[in-house]
Amino acid sequence: MREILIVGGGYAGFYTAWRLEKKLRHGEARVTVVDPRPYMTYQPFLPEVLAGSIEARHAAVSLRRHLHRTRLIAGSVTEIRNASRTVTVRQEGRPDYDLGYDVLVVTAGAVTRTFPIPGIQEEAFGLKHVEEAVAIRDRLLTSFDRAAALPPGPERRKLLTATFVGGGFSGVEGFGELMSLAKSLLKHYPELDAHELNLHLVEALGRILPEVGDKPGSWVVRSLERRGAQVHLNTQLLSAADGNIVLSNGQEFASGLLVWTAGNASNPIVHNHTDLPVNQRGLVRVRADLRVGTETAVIPDVWAAGDDAAVPDLATGRSDTYTVPNAQHAVRQGKRLAKNIAASLRGRNTKDYVHHSLGVVATLGIGRGIFQYHGLVIKGLPAWLMHRGYHVLAIPTWERKARVFAVWATAALYGRDIVSLASVQDPRKAFVSGGRPASPVGLPD
Known part of the structure; x- marks a missing residue:
């Protein structure tokens, strides 16, 4: 053979x-x-994994489950x-x-394109894999828990600040979904006020979502800003050392979460x-x-x-x-x-690859989206429904479609789960410490 x-x-x-x-x-x-990796990541669902609208495993298609006659090497x-x-x-x-x-x-x-900017390697998350989407979500949830226990001040303000760098589809969708999640969390944290939430989107060009037209792109910017976001166009990230964000437009602020989505390499x-x-x-x-x-x-x-x-x-x-x-x-x-x-x-002729675009569609958070096909532009709830409908049909295998749809239906009835599982990133910590919480600094065990 x-x-x-x-x-x-x-x-x-x-x-x-x-x-x-x-x-x-x-x-x-x-x-x-x-x-x-033993799975294929369905990347269009990563923003919804980030927001807790889809379970992480449901955005990953197991290779061994569906490739029955293929040899797989991890x-x-x-x-x-x-x-x-x-x-x-x-x-x-x-x-x-x-x-x-x-x-x-x-x-x-x-792979994710990066630049030699101070602090990027130490502070930033990417958004190309399921693990990254889950880590971003857990970081946001943990930041809310920590901020609720602090008095108003610089540390609390830093925990409630998130920054996305990159205004392409991945960055805008992830930013919109994170904003939707953060806004929904506030009702569970009476200690926090909506005005304390600071969300920044940084884009080096003069517009976002280059795949859509100028007017739809401008509408997305206005929509995000009406919801409380700060969109920095024609702006570059100069430094992120120790979580202190320095932008080329002169702004500086501390950010507890930094997500890098500035294109591919x-x-x-x-x-x-x-x-x-x-x-x-x-x-x-x-x-x-x-x-x-x-x-x-x-x-x-x-x-x-x-x-x-x-x-x-x-x-x-x-x-x-x-x-x-x-x-x-x-x-x-x-x-x-x-x-x-x-x-x-078999010695037969091959055919050329030709595909005419079906249009572009993006989610901007629960109930918000944008769709464009040539001159046709659809905004808001209809576009968001189109986004979900297209991608639940596009994700491979009926098994994955059913799981995703079931999670959506459950969330529509009971809301998104807001439990942080950040501890799974260091699962042996509780075992090694005997199940005891860490002692305060300066106090004996």
């Missing part, structure tokens, strides 16, 4: 493997997926050497080793550790049918899709444009990739 090796189990990788299981004949090829690919048809795999608890392949599929995804595996052709942005060069190569030269049996690939966007009618890195494209590229690989194995 031929060995099909898929690097990365995100959107594109999962859907490629899932569809290959249905397309391949018995004994035609073996599929292997290498990914350090590890990371650290180098791709197509000249020798091998990759280097790193797994915890064992030395690095080489893995061979006949057909390679690169769907490693992108190419995956280091693809950018720095492969002999495959990459463009100036560090993305794999891909033809319209998702084979790696250029219009004049193709690399046999090597394919790529998703956020780590420069896929020509044929829907625009221009030769110099590429598909944007979002779930809408990654899912459909994975499906087309599986069909093309199966066709290639």
